[in-house]
Amino acid sequence: MTNRKQYIFLFLLIATLGFAQQPVQTSVDSTKIKIGSQFNLTLKVKGTKETRVAFPESKNFGKLEVLESYPIDTIKKDASYEFIKKYGLTQFDSGRYVVPRIPVLIGNKQFLSDSAVIVVNNVVVDTLKQKMYDIKPIVEVKDSSSDFWWYLLAIVLLGGLGFLGYWLYKKYKNRPKEEEIIYASPIEKATSLLQSLEKKSLLEHGDVKSYYSEMTDITRTYIEETVHIPAMESTTEELLVSMKQATMKKKMGIRQETMETFEKILKNADLVKFAKSKPMDFEITEDRKNIEKIIFTIDKALPKEIEEDEVDSDYERQQEELKRKKIKKRNTIVGIASGCIALLVIGFVFLNGTSLFGSSTKELYDQDWITSEYGNPGVIIATPNVLLRKDADKELPKGTMALLKEMQMFEYGGYFDDYYITVSTSKFKQPMKDSETAPMLDKALEGGLKTLELRGAQDIIIKTEDFNTGNGLSGRKAYGTMNMLDPIKRKSEKVYYEYIAFGQEGGLQQILLAHKEGDEFGSKITSRILESVELRKAAQ
CATH class of the missing domain: 2.60.40.10 (Immunoglobulins)
Structure with missing residues (x-):
């Protein structure tokens, strides 16, 4: 009997420890x-x-x-x-x-x-105390055919705006153009522009920087048109080297003293523009006189194999070509402006706030979804549209790719679209131990968020938690909000994101989902995508 009590006591003790x-x-x-x-x-x-x-x-x-x-x-x-x-x-x-x-x-x-x-x-309702109400009257349903008139009005407005744009274009095109100055030769153009520079009274207003900038630009333009070297794009040192080479090649016979004076003026201009130097008044006057002398010296030293009328003819042709380009550019701007007006009208009348260049999140959520497998080890995921393959070599630094045996990336949308999806898979050259997997996931999330910062994300709020799929694989999730600067709208958009990383022996799988904060259908898309995630196990 004693033994029996001891066994019962031992059994209860084991059970208690088991529960504890x-x-x-x-x-x-x-x-x-x-x-x-x-x-x-x-x-x-x-x-x-x-x-x-x-x-x-x-x-x-x-x-x-x-x-x-x-x-x-x-x-x-x-x-x-x-x-x-x-x-x-x-x-x-x-x-x-x-x-x-x-x-x-x-x-x-x-x-x-x-x-x-x-x-x-059940909730007990006392009908003696609860006040009863009559049945609500029938509510008439609005006739949807009335929308037809709104569409018709939109088409009429669009047609009217198109006609107005065409009329303005024709009117602008046929307006008498302002008289443009046509110079007979490059030397006449340079000297005329130098005279116009003096009339601007920049020195009287203390704007020495603008004075030197315009003076040297006039000289560089003259050299580019006559000596045919890239003077406007060259630094001071590059221009001086090119001038010396051209002088020897074309046997222009410019003296060393002239080149030294030209070098001194260019360096003075650099000090004024970049070092905020301010020369004395007599130095500025001397530089102005010397720059005109240098231009006349170069003009006299130019080779005379080509007849003057041919030179003048080539110069006139260049001037006419510049005029044609200006007119073409102006007409293009008018056409683009008309097109933008039409797009704005379509956006406000027809789309009612949805994206002009892509599907709204409501349309994405309601359309037929596609389930596909991406990458290796594969990520099986359901999305509104098929994800497009990206070149991983162009997205990541070379140092990162050196550690990987293979990486594949797939994407839908952009950071400033209504919805954005990225799926990436990686295989490492050396397999990782189980103890290294968890730290690797945190580093993967950290690296992904730093990539978002490089792409313009600011004020990133980060929350992390574990995440597991239906087939028993677990990962880490970072989620929160960030501000993305839209380069087109020139304003910051607040974006909600979820970034999930799964680690397996020898492999890494990542998913990034993002949409505008507060977008109801964007949240529904995110939930639906994450519920569909399945992972292929990495091959051992």
Whole structure:
């Protein structure tokens, strides 16, 4: 009998220790609720700082609906850590329901939580105290055919704007043009522009920088048109070298003293423009006289093999070509402006706020989706449109690609479109240990967010948590908001993003999803995509 009591006591002790060592602690804040009321399910896991815990994300636990999945709370107690995950659950039918045992991934092992019983009671309505109301009258449905007249009005307005744009174009084209100065030769142009420079009174207003800039530009333009060297694009040193070479090649016979004076003027101009130097008045006057002498010296030294009338004819042809280019550019600007007006009208009348250059998030969400596999190890994912392959070599630094055996990238949309998707997969040249996988995921997320900063992201708010798929593979997720500077609109757009990284032995899989903050259908697309994610395991 004594032995029997000892066995019973030992059995109870083992059972007690078993319960005490349960890895996942389960609790509910209420076992009885009314229909539609929320109760909270809490799961707790104890571990260390290095412990990786992944709680499931689902819309339903058994027959109970998940109203809200709260972020994981981490509480430090002495040397240990406590990971707490809360779910808000409900049920809209009365009855007795069981919260099933929920799988939780701790490290590389899966553990189950305890089940719980919830009673859902009907809401009792006292018809004696509750005031009754009459049935609402029938509401007439608006006739959708009336939209036809709005479309017709839009077409008429668009046609009217197009006609107005054409009329303005014809009127502008036929207007008498302002008289343009046609110079007989480059030397006449240079001397005339130097005289005009003096009339601007830049020195009287203390604008020495503009004075020297225009003076040297006139000289460089003259040299470019006569000596035929790229004077406007060259630095001072490059211009002087080119001038010396051209002088020897064309046997122009310009003296060394002239070249030294020209070098001194160009360097004075550089000091004024870049070092904020201010020469004395007599130095400025001397530079102005010398620059005119240099231009006349170059003109006299030019080779005379070509007849003067031929030179003048070539110069006139160049001037006429410049005029034609200006007219063509002006006509192009008028045409583009008319087209922009038409696009704006279409955007405001027809699209009612959707993207002009792509589908709105509502259209993307409602259209037929495509499920495809991308990369190696493969990522199976459902998206509104097929993702397009990108050249990974152009996207990443060479140092990064040197560590990889293979990398593939796929993309839909852009950072400033209504929705943006990127999927990338990588295989490393050397396999990684399980202990290295978790730090690698955090570094992958950190590197991805730095890439966003390089592309213009600012004020990035980052929250991180674990993420797991239906086939048992876990990863890390970073999510939050960031400001993206739109180069077209010249304003900052607030964007919500979710960035997920999965690590396997020898492989890395990443998904980036982004849409404008507050976009209802953008959020729905993100949830639908993440629910569809499946991963191929990396080949060993």
